[in-house]
Amino acid sequence: MTTAVNQAMVEKYKGNFLKEVTDNVEEGNWVKMCMQCGVCSGSCPLGPHWDHPPQELFMMIRANKRDEVLSSTSMWMCTSCYNCVARCPRGLPITHIMHGLAHYGKRMGMKPKNQPTEKFGQMFWDNLIKKGRVNELKLGLGLYFKDGFAEGLKVSMGKQKLGMNMMKAKRMSPMEMLGGHGVSDLSGFHAMLKKAEELEAARVGANTDAK
Amino acid sequence: MAKHEYSYYPGCSSQKGASSSNLEKSVETLCEELDIKLNPIPDWNCCGASIGYAGGGELPRMTLSARNLALSEKHHPDQDVVATCAACWLNTREVQERLNHNPALKAETNIALQSVKLEYKGNKKVRHMVEVLIEDIGYDVLGSKVKKPLEGLKIAGYVGCQTNRPFGIDGESFENPMYLDKMVETLGAEALTKYDKKVACCSGALMFSEPEKGQALVKDIIESAYDSGANMIVTPCPLCQANVEIYQDDINARYKTNFDMPVMYYSQLMDVAFGRSALDAALNGNIIQSKRLREIADK
Numbered sequence: 001m002t003t004a005v006n007q008a009m010v011e012k013y014k015g016n017f018l019k020e021v022t023d024n025v026e027e028g029n030w031v032k033m034c035m036q037c038g039v040c041s042g043s044c045p046l047g048p049h050w051d052h053p054p055q056e057l058f059m060m061i062r063a064n065k066r067d068e069v070l071s072s073t074s075m076w077m078c079t080s081c082y083n084c085v086a087r088c089p090r091g092l093p094i095t096h097i098m099h100g101l102a103h104y105g106k107r108m109g110m111k112p113k114n115q116p117t118e119k120f121g122q123m124f125w126d127n128l129i130k131k132g133r134v135n136e137l138k139l140g141l142g143l144y145f146k147d148g149f150a151e152g153l154k155v156s157m158g159k160q161k162l163g164m165n166m167m168k169a170k171r172m173s174p175m176e177m178l179g180g181h182g183v184s185d186l187s188g189f190h191a192m193l194k195k196a197e198e199l200e201a202a203r204v205g206a207n208t209d210a211k
Numbered sequence: 212m213a214k215h216e217y218s219y220y221p222g223c224s225s226q227k228g229a230s231s232s233n234l235e236k237s238v239e240t241l242c243e244e245l246d247i248k249l250n251p252i253p254d255w256n257c258c259g260a261s262i263g264y265a266g267g268g269e270l271p272r273m274t275l276s277a278r279n280l281a282l283s284e285k286h287h288p289d290q291d292v293v294a295t296c297a298a299c300w301l302n303t304r305e306v307q308e309r310l311n312h313n314p315a316l317k318a319e320t321n322i323a324l325q326s327v328k329l330e331y332k333g334n335k336k337v338r339h340m341v342e343v344l345i346e347d348i349g350y351d352v353l354g355s356k357v358k359k360p361l362e363g364l365k366i367a368g369y370v371g372c373q374t375n376r377p378f379g380i381d382g383e384s385f386e387n388p389m390y391l392d393k394m395v396e397t398l399g400a401e402a403l404t405k406y407d408k409k410v411a412c413c414s415g416a417l418m419f420s421e422p423e424k425g426q427a428l429v430k431d432i433i434e435s436a437y438d439s440g441a442n443m444i445v446t447p448c449p450l451c452q453a454n455v456e457i458y459q460d461d462i463n464a465r466y467k468t469n470f471d472m473p474v475m476y477y478s479q480l481m482d483v484a485f486g487r488s489a490l491d492a493a494l495n496g497n498i499i500q501s502k503r504l505r506e507i508a509d510k
Binding site for chain 1: 223224226227228229230231232233254255256257259260261262263264265266267268269270271273274278319320322323324325326327328372373376377379385411412414415416417419420421424428457458460461495496497498
């Protein structure tokens with residue numbers, strides 16, 4: 001799947017993916033500082049599961065592997081533990097670059113299909129945006145039912161004991177189904193986010209203008 | 212008037228009926244003991260946690276914490292912002308840092324904040340509750356409040372990730388921070404310095420989306436506590452607490468282990484050591500009870 005903005009970006013940055021990342025990806029200007037030492041990849045708790053650990057992604061960006069990078073499942077493996085950031089000898093904000101690459105890949109319509117953390121992350125965002133605060137009960141149930149109703153029932157039954165434990169400890173409230181916590185200035189909150197999205201889309205859009 | 216006042220940001224998981232409401236309750240008790248007043252930021256919103264990037268771009272996420280900071284600037288102009296949640300603290304502090312170093316991003320954030328009639332100035336100090344305890348209260352005062360020393364308890368201090376990286380607690384190392392062990396010792400318990408998963412990752416939000424990978428990380432964290440001879444794990448982070456405590460049944464089923472390790476908050480230990488009841492320390496909010504801590508509380 002490609003989007004109009006994706007085609008415009010391909011057109012504009014042809015042959016220079018590093019420049020595209022520098023201009024458009026959150027904290028992407030740091031990529032060129034990577035010296036390929038591999039400390040990030042070796043420090044990552046999910047290291048064994050990545051197709052392309054951070055060091056490799058940075059080299060792939062320089063090598064113009066645009067499709068492979070933006071559609072990679074790798075960035076979605078980031079647990080945000082900041083071990084790579086704390087250890088990087090050049091002080092790259094690697095965690096943020098991973099988040100930035102993941103979001104940018106999604107913005108370009110190139111997110112990997114059926115990547116569970118991508119799906120959960122979007123559910124989390126939609127959940128928090130709705131009321132301004134996270135509704136943990138609805139988020140949890142949404143997660144159980146993400147692969148359809150039948151699968152959801154199976155997962156829910158399996159999680160019954162955990163749910164009962166949480167309710168007993170008063171750390172999960174059935175009342176959250178009826179509204180739950182939220183900000184009171186909800187219309188202002190939504191207007192603020194809409195404005196922020198517009199400003200950001202305009203910024204990325206401006207970068208698609210022909211030279 | 213309380214001796215110390217802060218502009219407080221509880222976060223979504225600390226709300227009533229949410230997954231770390233026992234952290235909230237035990238911190239409330241702690242604050243009563245130490246004459247600290249936490250003034251909630253009126254109408255605060257979610258910070259986006261660590262997984263918000265999937266749906267929200269840079270600017271929308273920045274506006275989330277900027278709104279909280281602007282509300283704090285407006286309502287509690289002279290008070291530092293204090294968070295008990297690792298992610299709330301990290302996001303708020305990071306947004307402040309990034310906006311203050313990027314005038315273009317700050318200007319755009321303020322345009323978005325006009326929708327809620329707020330302006331972000333960026334002159335707040337954003338702190339974690341443990342910084343308040345260490346820097347404003349101090350180990351000596353904490354020690355002087357102990358009425359029931361936690362004698363005989365062997366505690367694995369699990370600092371985790373986001374309370375430790377990328378900012379951490381001033382003066383502490385990322386690889387081997389000592390403040391949690393010092394707190395444990397101040398309360399009369401034994402800190403297990405051989406616990407080698409002190410700063411390991413609990414998998415954060417990936418516990419929900421990719422449980423098999425998350426559980427593998429947590430298994431190692433718990434196993435290492437047993438190997439060090441721990442009676443319990445103690446942590447400052449709500450997500451660490453939840454991830455390490457509530458999936459022990461699932462982990463036992465997956466790995467044929469027999470884990471039954473209590474995972475407490477530092478604030479719960481302090482409440483008990485300061486002589487407060489099990490209820491005040493929110494011990495009933497734990498799924499795996501520490502029998503020995505409860506005995507001390509009920510003594």
